[in-house]
Amino acid sequence: MPVPPTSPLPTATTPPRFPAGFLWGAATSAYQVEGAVAEDGRTPSIWDTFCRTPGKVFQGHTGEIAVDHYHRFREDVRLMAELGLTAYRFSVSWPRVQPTGRGPAAKPGLDFYRRLADELLSHGITPVATLYHWDLPQELESAGGWPERATAERFAEYAALVGEALGDRVGHWTTLNEPWCSAFLGYGSGVHAPGRTDPVAALRAAHHLNLGHGLAVDALRGVLPASAKVSVSLNLHALRPLTPSAADRDAVRRIDAVGNRVFLGPLLEGAYPEDLLADTAHLTDWSFVRTGDATRIHRALDWLGVNYYTPTVVSTAAEGAAPAREDGHGGGTASPWPGADRIGFHAAPGERTAMGWAVDATGLHQLLTDLTDRYPGLPLIVSENGAAYVDRGGEDGTVDDPERTAYLHAHLAAVHRAAADGADVRGYFAWSLMDNFEWAYGYDKRFGLVHVDFPTQTRTPKASARWYARVARSGELHPPA
Numbered sequence: 001m002p003v004p005p006t007s008p009l010p011t012a013t014t015p016p017r018f019p020a021g022f023l024w025g026a027a028t029s030a031y032q033v034e035g036a037v038a039e040d041g042r043t044p045s046i047w048d049t050f051c052r053t054p055g056k057v058f059q060g061h062t063g064e065i066a067v068d069h070y071h072r073f074r075e076d077v078r079l080m081a082e083l084g085l086t087a088y089r090f091s092v093s094w095p096r097v098q099p100t101g102r103g104p105a106a107k108p109g110l111d112f113y114r115r116l117a118d119e120l121l122s123h124g125i126t127p128v129a130t131l132y133h134w135d136l137p138q139e140l141e142s143a144g145g146w147p148e149r150a151t152a153e154r155f156a157e158y159a160a161l162v163g164e165a166l167g168d169r170v171g172h173w174t175t176l177n178e179p180w181c182s183a184f185l186g187y188g189s190g191v192h193a194p195g196r197t198d199p200v201a202a203l204r205a206a207h208h209l210n211l212g213h214g215l216a217v218d219a220l221r222g223v224l225p226a227s228a229k230v231s232v233s234l235n236l237h238a239l240r241p242l243t244p245s246a247a248d249r250d251a252v253r254r255i256d257a258v259g260n261r262v263f264l265g266p267l268l269e270g271a272y273p274e275d276l277l278a279d280t281a282h283l284t285d286w287s288f289v290r291t292g293d294a295t296r297i298h299r300a301l302d303w304l305g306v307n308y309y310t311p312t313v314v315s316t317a318a319e320g321a322a323p324a325r326e327d328g329h330g331g332g333t334a335s336p337w338p339g340a341d342r343i344g345f346h347a348a349p350g351e352r353t354a355m356g357w358a359v360d361a362t363g364l365h366q367l368l369t370d371l372t373d374r375y376p377g378l379p380l381i382v383s384e385n386g387a388a389y390v391d392r393g394g395e396d397g398t399v400d401d402p403e404r405t406a407y408l409h410a411h412l413a414a415v416h417r418a419a420a421d422g423a424d425v426r427g428y429f430a431w432s433l434m435d436n437f438e439w440a441y442g443y444d445k446r447f448g449l450v451h452v453d454f455p456t457q458t459r460t461p462k463a464s465a466r467w468y469a470r471v472a473r474s475g476e477l478h479p480p481a
């Protein structure tokens with residue numbers, strides 16, 4: 001994909017201004033923050049199981065306590081209000097509200113999200129609920145998980161049940177968070193739960209996540225007021241060829257197919273891309289896609305959520321050569337890229353975060369403007385963006401994180417430029433509100449605006465949080481101090 005032209009940078013004297021009503025948010029997800037994994041009837045999710053499997057998560061860390069958001073949500077909402085946030089994106093834990101993944105809801109689980117939504121509303125903060133941020137009830141994985149069609153059907157039932165319970169308070173809904181990770185890291189490379197390494201299972205999972213999304217959109221619309229907004233959040237890959245060669249440009253096409261268009265195609269255009277089917281034909285004939293699925297998946301959306309962290313640089317390795325695998329997805333010996341065995345992944349040039357991810361805000365501009373070109377008029381939200389750094393705590397108890405502030409500033413400037421170039425961007429959610437359980441990296445990587453001292457659970461807004469608060473309050477992108 002060529003890098004699109006950009007509009008001129010605003011001058012230093014006039015901070016870029018975002019429109020009134022732009023959502024200034026921060027995001028978290030249930031398993032990463034809630035803890036309380038065995039309370040009020042919650043059953044294990046695939047992440048509880050994965051964390052207990054030796055060697056899967058950094059130093060055997062788990063989300064058992066996480067940052068205790070389940071008990072401390074009032075304090076956390078107060079912090080959000082102090083930071084001037086106007087929206088909070090959280091996820092609902094499926095095994096907390098429907099412990100066996102089927103059948104009736106668990107009232108205490110739903111009550112937690114009712115209290116959370118009420119607390120947010122009483123502080124003037126818009127709740128944005130994600131139904132699935134990777135914590136499949138273990139019972140459903142034991143029955144086959146996302147590679148099986150039944151899981152998509154269960155997901156729609158769960159969506160109806162949560163929509164019905166919370167629809168009077170929550171007006172913004174997201175079906176899935178990053179189905180690419182669920183399918184390809186969960187069932188392909190196995191670095192995420194449930195840790196399977198089967199390329200066909202990964203493709204089947206991708207389809208059933210798409211189907212689950214479509215069925216859930218209908219299920220939500222069936223129970224929510226007409227004013228409710230429904231979306232999905234994708235981690236789209238901002239792709240660059242390593243060199244301008246035809247082979248490297250073909251690498252971009254392939255990874256665009258299995259990384260981006262495997263979702264964008266069915267969700268927004270009503271079909272899987274022909275080249276994806278061809279690239280994976282040696283693995284599967286895709287006969288798990290049934291007649292009518294295209295329509296079931298292709299439902300009207302009120303916005304598309306874009307999660308972006310870093311660009312992806314790809315090449316095609318010479319015949320017989322081992323391709324580079326610096327794709328930022330936590331290693332593992334199996335590939336998360338079915339049908340793309342000869343594709344090499346390279347770190348983009350420049351400064352890196354503690355994840356080893358290159359800092360390059362032009363990738364965000366590229367995604368937002370490319371999406372606008374491809375789907376004119378589609379409202380967009382940046383539903384995740386942020387960076388992990390090794391933060392420095394001062395003796396006075398403050399936490400100074402100038403790199404994070406610079407990262408957020410550069411990426412918000414890219415959002416503003418994309419809007420000036422025609423993208424309809426309605427909001428921005430920093431990942432994350434606070435330090436938390438970073439999946440296979442455990443508590444080793446800190447993405448928070450708010451520092452959490454894990455042993456005491458003390459919350460301390462970092463300098464980046466103070467800066468972000470100033471931006472959110474004024475709607476103006478002030479330069480970092």
Ligand code: FCB
Nearest residue numbers: 029177178235431438439
């Ligand atoms: C995204 C996930 C989120 C968090 C960030 C760093 O892929 O959606 O939960 O782990 O990465």
